[in-house]
Amino acid sequence: MPTKPDTALSSPRQTEAVLDIRQLSVHFDLGGNLLGRLFGRGGGRVRAVDGVNLSLQRGEVVGLVGESGSGKSSLGRALLGLAPISEGSIWFRGQDLATLSGRRLRELRRHVQMVFQDPSAALNPAMTVEQAVTDPLRIHGVPAGERRPRVVEALERVGLSPVELFLSKYPSDLSGGQKQRVVIARAIIMDPAVLIADEPISMLDMSVRAKILTLMLDLKDQLDLTYVYITHDLASAKFFCNRIAIMYLGRIVEIGDTNEIFENPRHPYTRALLAAIPDPDPSRPKTADLLRGEIPDASRPPSGCSFHPRCPVAFDRCGWEPRDLVATLEGHWLRTSPSTYDLERSRIANLDDISADGGSETVLRPSTDASPTDLVALLSEVRREDQGARFWEGVDEISEEPEGVRVRFHSGEDPVLRRNGDVEVACLLY
Amino acid sequence: MRGLLNAIVSPFSRTQGVARWMLGVGVAISGVFLVFAIFAPWLAPYGFATFKGPHGDFAKLGHPNSHHWFGTTDLQTDVLSRVIWGSRTALEVVTLAVIASLVIGLVLGILSGYVGGWADRLLVLVMDSLYAFPSFLLAIVCAFLFTNVIGTSVLFFSSGIIAAAMSLTVIYIPQYFRVVRNTTISAKQATYVEAARALGASGGVVMRRYLFGNVIQSVPVIGTLNAADAILTLAGLGFLGIGIQPNEAAEWGYDLQRALDDAGIGVWWTSLYPGLAIVLLVTGLTLVGEGLNETVNPVLRKRRLLPVVMPPRSRDEVSTTTTAPAPSLEGESTT
Incomplete structure (x- = not known):
């Protein structure tokens, strides 16, 4: 690009x-690893x-x-x-x-x-x-x-x-x-x-x-x-x-x-960076929406716009991908009780594999004691509970299939620097 | 010149207590032997191989007397003379060995640490395998090899001394190499090395002007401790009759070996004095090394803190206090 x-x-x-x-x-x-280094x-x-x-x-x-x-x-x-x-x-x-x-x-x-x-x-x-x-x-x-x-x-x-x-x-x-x-x-x-x-x-x-x-x-x-x-x-x-x-x-x-x-x-x-500049005036209202999370792993940058997992205004074309689903589920579990976490986590068989997936769709497989229907219910529960999450903007379709739940993401775009007014900005909003 | 003098004196002025005593006693003992070594021709009453004087041959295994303070050996030589000449041999060999191993170890260490990669791995492998040998065994083998290789004397050192020094060099190089290489590797990461590269410095310049001064600090300590060890190894080689030939120079280890048989027949002086010389010189050098270590090593160092005397201060003296000379902080100014 x-x-x-x-x-x-x-x-x-x-x-x-x-x-x-x-x-x-x-x-x-x-x-x-050692073997890899040995053979270049x-x-x-x-x-x-x-x-x-x-x-x-x-x-x-x-x-x-x-x-x-x-x-x-x-x-x-x-x-x-x-x-x-x-x-x-x-x-x-x-x-x-x-x-x-x-x-x-x-x-x-x-x-x-x-x-x-x-x-x-x-x-x-x-x-x-x-x-x-x-x-x-x-x-x-x-x-x-x-x-x-x-x-x-x-x-x-x-x-x-x-x-x-x-x-x-x-x-x-x-x-x-x-x-x-x-x-x-x-x-x-x-x-x-x-x-x-x-x-x-x-x-x-x-x-x-x-x-x-x-x-x-x-x-x-x-x-x-x-x-x-x-x-x-x-x-x-x-x-x-x-x-x-x-x-x-x-x-x-x-x-x-x-x-x-x-x-x-x-x-x-x-x-977000501007909002993070400390304001010496305590009477002014504090900005609440400071950046959350860490800068992502640069050896595996997020697809699409690399800022999308932390972006407060991300939308469907920002490049949502399977590991964002994992992050969303983990965010949900952070807010629930440990027993709910144990129950819900045990229903998904391949959570760790999903986060390694690339591509625009993934299949969430149920474990032996759960059915695809349970997983659909779990996802809609998470979605209902966390209305503000930008992640769901990027989910095109959640379909129940015999082997699991297929989650299809909207195809993402990698933003390039474009002129906008007097500046150039790499964001799909502009 | 003054800076050099300061650098030499500073370990004394900076230390206190035990470290100071160790350093002082060590320097005194080593100094005596240094004087022996330098002025041997004038201090020793006879040559190291002299067996007859103006009054005829010396007595064989003669008791200590006014002519021969420390007695004579079974080869009719004077024990005192051999002890004094022996200190010259010992210091020659040790100085040569320490300087050679220091220079080689330092250069290889900086190169290996800075360049890294395969050269580094290879050098580390070689040095570690040298380290893996029992050092005395290695010295024996090297002494054998080098005695055969070196036929004639080099400069004003006899071939035996060169051979002994070279075999000691081989066993001490890895110590300098290791220390210098590891310090180089950590110093290489420092910003000032990157800054030097940003200035346009080549690898050679970085190593000479930026790394060298920062990696040699622990070398003097290893040097003095190695010197003590080298005295022992040299005596061991002499005891086994390797390295220095008896006709080339007086050697304490060789003298001890000759004196083995004498001990059984009540002759104590042939073994006591060379043995005492070895013990004293090793002790002296070790004390210097440990004393230096306590000064240079920040973990062990305890510096003298001179009390800070503040100028007197009272209400009407406020204006004078501000202009009063700064209180002396000497002794704690460098950290």
Whole structure:
């Protein structure tokens, strides 16, 4: 389902794209069992990033926002060549990063740099500040005589002055904010074009977060940088980003101008994320419909729209499948008493097999002491009890057959990014 | 230079109690033997193989007297001289062996841990199979092999010393390899290694500048403890007559073996002094190792905490307190 997300969104500035990501996928093979590994057959594969298109315009700040496991960090690491690129391409100055050899890629790293989440971990504890900030210069072959002035300049730029006080310090002597400043100095010293900031403030003290973000904005203007800002914190993204891309399970589900995303969120996931921003005013009514459940297993993403099992407004075409039936039944049993659970659970013979099923229909088999009619009764009971459940929207037909109950699901569709107003959104509602 | 001096002194200043005593006594004992080894030609009254002096041949199995403080052996050599020259042999062999096994083990360990994959598996297999042998047996076999291989002396070390050092090297490499490889594997996951790669560092640079400094911390402890063990193994080899030939250098283990027969006829001095030397040097090195371990190992470490003296504070002194120099926190500043 290739899409061309940026043609309409940024056509006037298209020529200024610094970094162009096309259909990028990052897949990790799971280890599998011993025998499988021995013969080269892995387990599954996790699609950490799954066909992402993104074009970075010069001088802008793009936020990648999502829960843990949404693939935002993997995307950021792939931009540096730190995560394996399975498919797709990343175009930077006429070169495809995905096809470059290790040596050429290392050369290019001077232009794309990264600021890490935990500044304490990102600095080598055995190196002084000066050694740490000098190291990129050493790596990229800057003559020894020119290094020191550049180090001093970079440290001054990030606000570590007087520089002499900091040069001989070890990371353990510095505070978190100071360490992050050193990390930023190390990242900007090669004068990069793109800076990838992977949650740069989430490990910092509240009081220095805003300072670091302001510093990064100042640096952007002074050094003509382009940022990719990876975060799960929408509030800071609102302050920091021009554009925001909401990621879910390795895909961008909504992308657009920051203001538009905040004022008029379209994708249900975006709305849920916005509802989860803490509101400091206790008098305002609390939002009740926070996201429930965990992000699904990326090695077996849900069919159709991968957000549908958690979506509050899902409907028939969202890609309902057999394991959603299992989840619905389990949800029902959570609300009943243990004795009812024992009784009802014992009537179904193949519940575990169903959850492994794919496809658009499944057969619920009764155990020896139950009949298909019992199961139909059970399903209609569950349906009646849980009126609001979106799951039943996707069930086309429940038919009683000699061997069990056949449940047929509505055929699902995989939503692609489509234009809607000023944003692009991957949801079947739009 | 000053930094180096600080690094050497810091284990003393950081420790307290038993660890401090262990380190101090260990360094003192080892230091005496080091002096023996370095200044052997001046300290020893005779050569290690000298059997006659200006007044004719030495007595055979002569009692300790004013000319021969520790007596003489059945080969008419002076026991005191052999003990002093023996410390030179022991320290030569042990230094060579520890440095060689440290360097080889460290390099292989970092490579194996960082590169991983099949190279890692193969190296681990080889090292584990070396480990599986009883180390003394392995040393005997290696000493046999290397004595035949090495014909002449290398640099200023005689062939026997080189052979003994090489066989000790072989049995100690796996210890360094294991420790360094495992620390490398855990350090490799650290963000700063990924950050280094993000800066554009090649594998070699990552290993040299980012991993090396973080994986060598436990190596000095293994080094000193290995040195103690190496003294014993060397003496064992000498006792069996393998490795160093008697005409090449004085060796305590060989002397003990010669002295076996003397013990039965009431001659105690030929066995007592070489034996005492072995025991003392092993004890000294072990104390240094354990003392270092208590300093370096954060699980065992107990650091001296100097009391923090706060400047006096009273109502009308508030303004001066804020400008008063910071209280001394030395001794607990690094954690």
